[in-house]
Amino acid sequence: MKQIHWPYRLLAVGHSILLLFLITACVDKKGDTNSQVEENVVADGYDRLHLPMTPPETELFTELDARNAKAPKQWSIKAPEGAPNVVIVLLDDMGFGASSAFGGEVKMPTAERLAQKGIVYNRFHTTALCSPTRAALLSGRNHHSNNMGAITEVATSFPGNTGMTPKSAATIAQILKYNGYNTGHFGKNHETAAWEVNNSGPFDNWPSYKGFEKFYGFMGGETNQFYPAVYDGTNKVEVNSEDPNYHFSEDMTDKAIAWVQSQKSLTPDKPFFMYFAPGATHAPHQPPASYINKYKGMFDEGWDAYREKTLQRQIAKGVVPKGTKLAPKPEYIKDWNKLSDQEKKLYARQMEIYAAFGEHIDDQIGRLYGSFEKMGIADNTLFIYILGDNGASAEGTANGLINENTYFNGVSEELDYVTANMDKLGTRESFGHMAAGWAVAGNTPFKWTKQVAGNFGGTRNGMIMVWPKKIKENEVVRNQFAHVIDIVPTILSATKLPAPETVDGVKQMPIEGFSMIETLANAKTPEFHKTQYFEIAGNRAIYQDGWVASVVHKAPWESKPPVSLDKDTWELFNVNDDFSESTNIAAKNPEKLEELKKLFMEEAKKHRVLPMDDRTVERFDPKAAGRPDLMNGRKSLTVYEGMYRMMENAFINVKNASSSITAEVDVKPGANGVILAMGGRFGGYSLYVKNGMPAFTYNWVGKEQYDVLSNKALSPGKHIIKYDFKYDGGGSGKGGLGALYIDGVKVAEARIKNTNGSMFSLDEGADVGFDEGTNVSKNYAVGKNRFNGKINYVKIDVQ
Known part of the structure; x- marks a missing residue:
């Protein structure tokens, strides 16, 4: 007698229990999408709640001759019928006001074209730092829930900051792979504990063991575009870096296109998931030389004029509301009209290089999307283009840097030194970074920058979604508050997949984000993400229903915070009326401020934010940080x-x-x-x-x-x-x-x-x-x- 595999028995005797679980466990809180997921799980016969799925038991045969027996139907894992390809593109260190798609002066024609083709989100948030954002992006859980309170190189032994993502927070790549997708990751990882990036392993936390069948990229926080440290899987590979035309952004794009072509050639009906995470526009700023001259003279008016003109364009585009004011610059950033001619010349050149870097990577993304169009697969591809994993970086400090490594070693680069080496910027002779004034400008209309989780300048990034098969209304900017943890539940809704209960035998923690799927069809979808905390090295904030209470504990250019954590001064903003956080209203609303401060502590306890650690450079030393050391x-x-x-x-x-x-x-x-x-x-x-x-x-x-x-x-x-x-x-x-x-x-x-x-x-x-x-x-x-x-x-x- 043929034995029935247990998932089918479960459907027979516990159908109502399964449906109840799906109602409570599925990541999409909206009824219509939930019913689609429930229906799919029940109808296609797969137990998608426990991954990896196992084949049903087969009957035992007693027939001697195979010619006299009927072979059973072969079992294989398949994605839900009609499931889209999914692509996440994540740029590095690009602020809200940098790209031309969001009113900036970095020419990004691909982003502009996709914005017209798809949907623009103007209230999408990250964590203010790269590793934390990436962990949250790929898992749907907050960064401290992933033990990624900072970059992996400064991990500590405290829960929430260990740099070791838990197995109870499976990545979207693992989920999709186990549900019949091909999965590929190209570009930056920075999600593996720094002491585990070695030839002896363990390799559990490398991309190849976190759900990606293909990985071609670099493991750390940045790489030299001309001499990159590239891995294929877990194997270090040599690239032709001595070719004067070699550039890593182009190389990784070539590899990504070739991978998709191979997948669609051999298995055209099988969907794929791609995570495309270039090193651009993180330092070192190294575009091909041919791009730099395009911007000659474009930034001679300086960062103050840039901010003013960018805000005007943002209002005209509708990516910020009418009446939005520029938030004041930090006092550290000088007025452009008070700079010397030497400073103006140097700083303008730095921004020319940064802008060239941004345009170049956007062109590579254009090549990638264009390859989908040529293959005829763009229509059913959910393409998510996130313009930055945090705000633009002020780690270039006042003068910009010839070598970003000086910043991490606490070594200053004086104006005369940077000026004397200006011709090296953007070339193989530099590992350069721009002056902090341009980071503030790149985050227009906000005040602060990368690292500052207490301000939208550090956490607000432009985002575009394209899915031609499903998106019909694309003229209205979506302004619901959203966070990087909302991407995974959105993908699960789009693919009609439930959040799994177990992965590789490990019970999964709840998804902490919310599906954005309804906003694709309806711009007036009510706000779904009502509360969100932010914290990086003591810089912190809490959002709730349009209110933000926040602390800027330490500026990126400060070696140490000016006061201890318990002496911080909180600010309060109503961002329903004040998009740019330009006006602190704490003094007028003390009760609201206290309410939000209390809420922050509740969220901090819940998500393992405590104790906060405001050390920065000191934590590069494993002994001082208290983390494992190989x-x-x-x-x-x-x-x-x-x-x-x-x-x-x-x-x-x-x-x-x-x-x-x-x-x-x-x-x-x-x-x-x-x-x-x-x-x-x-x-x-x-x-x-x-x-x-x-x-x-x-x-x-x-x-x-x-x-x-x-x-x-x-x-x-x-x-x-x-x-x-x-x-x-x-x-x-x-x-x-x-x-x-x-x-x-x-x-x-x-x-x-x-x-x-x-x-x-x-x-x-x-x-x-x-x-x-x-x-x-x-x-x-x-x-x-x-x-x-x-x-x-x-x-x-x-x-």
């Missing part, structure tokens, strides 16, 4: 030839301490090449041989190169080369004395005046036998520095 306090590490891109958070830490590097090598006449390198052109150190003579270079945040050079050559044969560093002490980033030894004999000594106190690089790690990516030292060339002898081992010791 080295686990080890004072010695031995590595071998061929090991490479060992990221800083998974490598022995030599910063702010005395240390030594000892290498055993075999050489022939004419010895050359790198023995060990950490980091690259914008910060790091390297032990190498040049013209037979050992050498060591310490690259201090790209500003200074300190060389320790031997005047004695290596004879053919085996040698022990040692570099010894005696740290001065007295704090972080201090100097010391470096010495080189050959077989125990000192052959060179030099002063290292400054060192990197917090990090060498977010995207370049340690290499043995060559220096991959950019070169630490000017004394050898990029791509032509492989050691031509044999390295038996390299041992690093920290005292």
Whole structure:
């Protein structure tokens, strides 16, 4: 007798229970969409509440000859009939007022075309920082619920901030894959614990194990567009970065298009989910040179004029209400008309480069969407274009930066220094960032920027949805309050899938967002997301029914907050009347303010926001932050030839301490090449041989190169080369004395005046036998520095 698989028994005896669960558990709170999901789950015979699904048990056959038996129907997982392809495009560090689609001066014709084709959302919110936004985006749960209260590199041991996303918060990629979708992720990850980005794993939190069948991109918070640190799955791959025309944004777009073409060629009826997350427009600002000249002179009027003109265009486009006022600039941002000619020239050039970067990535998104149109699949593709994972970044501080790595090490770049190197901006010679004044302008009409979760300038981003098959009314801007956690429930509603009860045997926490699906058809849909907290490093806010209570605890350009968390001053805004949060009305509404402050604490307790941690740069040190460290306090590490891109958070830490590097090598006449390198052109150190003579270079945040050079050559044969560093002490980033030894004999000594106190690089790690990516030292060339002898081992010791 044929056995009946348990899900079918469940449908037979517990139909009413299943329907009750669906009513309460489905992410879409609206009745019509809920009924669609219920009907689909019941009708198609799949248990979509427990993932992965298992096939029904098959009958046992007693017939000897297969010719005399009827084969059972093959079982396979299929997506709901008519389910759309789903694409999420997430730009990086682009503010609400940057794109031309939202009134800004960064030309983004693809965004404009899609805005006309689809629907524009003008009250969509992120978390104010990249890793937190991405965790919330992919799971439908708040960032602290995902243990992602900040970027992974500054995780702590407190719940809500561990940097380890829980298995009870499955990604939309896992859900869709288990429901019959192909899944691909291209571009930035930044969702894997920093100490787990290594060749030894574990790999559970890499994209390939979080639901993505295909991953082609980079793992950290940023990457060099010309020398990217690219992975295909969990394997590091080399790109042709020495090609003068190579650019990562174009490379990842090529790979994404090819992946879709392959999927639709072989399985045309199978839908796909793509997460397309470029590094643009995060620092380093590195567009192709051909784009930069398009903007020559466009920003000469400065950021104050930009804000005023952008607001006028925003009102004309309807992306902000009539009567909206510009919020005042932070006092730190100077009036443009009070700047020197030197400052104006420099700052205008920085914005030209940023705008070029924005237009270039928009063109790549145009190529991607155009490929869907050519393949005839655009009509049933839900295309979600989010213009920024937070507000524009003010991490360039007052003058902008030649090398963003200086910001993370607390090293200033003075105006004269940045100006003297201005021609390098946007090229392979810089890791540049724009002045903070442009970040404020890019967030028009708001006051603040990235990192500031206490203001919409840090959390308000433009968003466009396109789904030609379903969207018919596309002329009215949608102004319902929405948050990044609403994307997953919206996708589940669109695909007619329920939020699963279990995934991989793990009970799932409730989805915390709300479906936006009804807004696609009806611009007058009542507001569905009534309460939302925000918090990043003590910057915090609470939204409820049009009211916002908020705290700006620390500005991005401040090394430390001016007051302790308990001494913060709260502000109050009614954003139903004051779109831009231009007028603080706390003094007039003390009772409302106290009510919202109390509500914030309730939400903070519920979502594991507490205790808040307002440290920033200090948390780059695992010991200070109290997070796991792959080295686990080890004072010695031995590595071998061929090991490479060992990221800083998974490598022995030599910063702010005395240390030594000892290498055993075999050489022939004419010895050359790198023995060990950490980091690259914008910060790091390297032990190498040049013209037979050992050498060591310490690259201090790209500003200074300190060389320790031997005047004695290596004879053919085996040698022990040692570099010894005696740290001065007295704090972080201090100097010391470096010495080189050959077989125990000192052959060179030099002063290292400054060192990197917090990090060498977010995207370049340690290499043995060559220096991959950019070169630490000017004394050898990029791509032509492989050691031509044999390295038996390299041992690093920290005292």
